[in-house]
Amino acid sequence: MQRTITSRILIISSVCLIFFSQAGAQPIWNANPSMKEISATYIQPTLKSLFGELKGYGLNIGAKIQLSEKKAIVLTIPYFHGKVQYSTFYIYPSSIPQTYTETHNSFGNIYVGLENHKENSSVWTNFGIFLPTSDATKILALSMGMIGDPDQYESAYPHAILLSFRVNNRYTFEPEGFGLVTRAGVSGAFRTKKEEFSPNDVFEAFLNYALQPSYSSETISFLIGFSGKLILTESGSISNRVLHQFGLSGNYTIGQFKPGAFIRIPLNTNLSNVIDNVYGFSVAAEF
Numbered sequence: 001m002q003r004t005i006t007s008r009i010l011i012i013s014s015v016c017l018i019f020f021s022q023a024g025a026q027p028i029w030n031a032n033p034s035m036k037e038i039s040a041t042y043i044q045p046t047l048k049s050l051f052g053e054l055k056g057y058g059l060n061i062g063a064k065i066q067l068s069e070k071k072a073i074v075l076t077i078p079y080f081h082g083k084v085q086y087s088t089f090y091i092y093p094s095s096i097p098q099t100y101t102e103t104h105n106s107f108g109n110i111y112v113g114l115e116n117h118k119e120n121s122s123v124w125t126n127f128g129i130f131l132p133t134s135d136a137t138k139i140l141a142l143s144m145g146m147i148g149d150p151d152q153y154e155s156a157y158p159h160a161i162l163l164s165f166r167v168n169n170r171y172t173f174e175p176e177g178f179g180l181v182t183r184a185g186v187s188g189a190f191r192t193k194k195e196e197f198s199p200n201d202v203f204e205a206f207l208n209y210a211l212q213p214s215y216s217s218e219t220i221s222f223l224i225g226f227s228g229k230l231i232l233t234e235s236g237s238i239s240n241r242v243l244h245q246f247g248l249s250g251n252y253t254i255g256q257f258k259p260g261a262f263i264r265i266p267l268n269t270n271l272s273n274v275i276d277n278v279y280g281f282s283v284a285a286e287f
Contacts, residue, residue: 080106
């Protein structure tokens, strides 16, 4: 019986993962990034479980190594943890209830990319590759990555090599410190293995975008706005192919260190049916 229950749990988790996988590793909610830093970001989704108690988190370890005044190498190593505790009552109501726990841990897809700032311009680009380093059998863990950080689904996308390109622009306004960050880009997934749920799909593409009013001073920085992802290679209503969320983030500079926090709230039912919100904390150190 335990094997049957575990299988059903994994099937439901897989459906969740499949939906989100059909939908630039540099975090877009970092309010004050620099050209050379190491960072750690903890991501905690508040989840709605289909039954039982579903928990998990994500952790991103990042580094940006400056090559020149305008260029830097970006490296991100993601890690995910997922755990569900469930009762047989939800599957076999007529039987004597028993409680089981399923736990998955997995590294995500490691990202290696280049950040390039244009001369005499507020525009910069991010281009990189996600290596297929995630464990596709750890469905609960990878679900935490996709659900908890939909702006970076690519870091938890199984059995694929992914390329990502994004253009960013920071407009500045009066009074000093206020601005607007716009972002737009595309990413593509080249499957390294056929999936049972979509055996004929060998490539998928996504449009990624964000609009973020900002404020920045010597010590405090904030971003507020929305971000979204649109599946380009699927047919059907756009409302069924987009994920939108509202976000607020900020950090405080203390010498070489920048502790920060963020919260994101789903704006459409594709996300709100699964999560109430996502919050987290970060710390970066310039070197």
